[in-house]
Amino acid sequence: MAFEIPQDLHPDLMPLAWLLGRWEGRGHGDYPTIEKFEFGQQIDFSHNGKPYLHYVSQTFVVGEDGTKERPLAVETGFWRPQPDNKVEVILAHPTGIAEIWYGDIDGAKIELQTDVVARTITAKEVTAGHRLYGLVNGELLWAYDMAAEGQALQPHLWATLVRA
Numbered sequence: 001m002a003f004e005i006p007q008d009l010h011p012d013l014m015p016l017a018w019l020l021g022r023w024e025g026r027g028h029g030d031y032p033t034i035e036k037f038e039f040g041q042q043i044d045f046s047h048n049g050k051p052y053l054h055y056v057s058q059t060f061v062v063g064e065d066g067t068k069e070r071p072l073a074v075e076t077g078f079w080r081p082q083p084d085n086k087v088e089v090i091l092a093h094p095t096g097i098a099e100i101w102y103g104d105i106d107g108a109k110i111e112l113q114t115d116v117v118a119r120t121i122t123a124k125e126v127t128a129g130h131r132l133y134g135l136v137n138g139e140l141l142w143a144y145d146m147a148a149e150g151q152a153l154q155p156h157l158w159a160t161l162v163r164a
């Protein structure tokens with residue numbers, strides 16, 4: 001589907017404009033402490049004329065035909081582009097985790113690293129994250145590496161989405 005840059009987009013958001021809209025797709029997950037799994041994902045990036053994107057990711061257990069059967073992880077936050085193609089991201093998870101990320105925008109590729117991972121006392125012991133987002137042939141590819149539960153930084157999730 002053709003994507004048009006909204007007329008009221010804040011100029012600071014231009015380097016991230018390609019993320020705007022709804023994306024839908026499938027992903028895989030793994031970690032040394034758990035069984036491999038698959039998931040469906042819907043990502044929404046929206047703006048309100050201010051210099052940040054509002055981000056919401058919802059994931060699901062999906063049936064063979066793509067039907068959403070039940071919710072898995074959800075996360076939400078704000079993407080704040082900065083001068084020199086830098087970006088700050090604030091994310092919150094219903095699992096009791098909140099993160100501050102710093103990253104670089106390189107055209108249609110964004111690389112993020114956690115600066116701070118804060119946890120409630122009942123949250124799992126997540127200590128660091130690394131994310132890659134890229135637009136490849138019109139598809140949004142993203143991957144999440146995590147350090148958690150005493151394990152070194154390594155892949156937890158990877159997914160491919162298309163514009164809905």
Ligand code: HEM
Pocket residue numbers: 029031033034035037039041059060072073074075093097124125126146148149156157
């Ligand atoms: C696309 C989003 C995600 C999906 C579909 C997903 C799915 C899963 C699944 C199915 C498990 C195994 C069962 C369970 O413990 O609930 C799991 C474990 C886990 N996930 Fe995720 N996850 C997602 C995102 C995240 C994020 C963003 C974080 C960290 C902020 C995270 C941290 C963990 C941790 C710490 C575990 C437990 C590992 C252990 O118990 O040893 N996950 N995830």
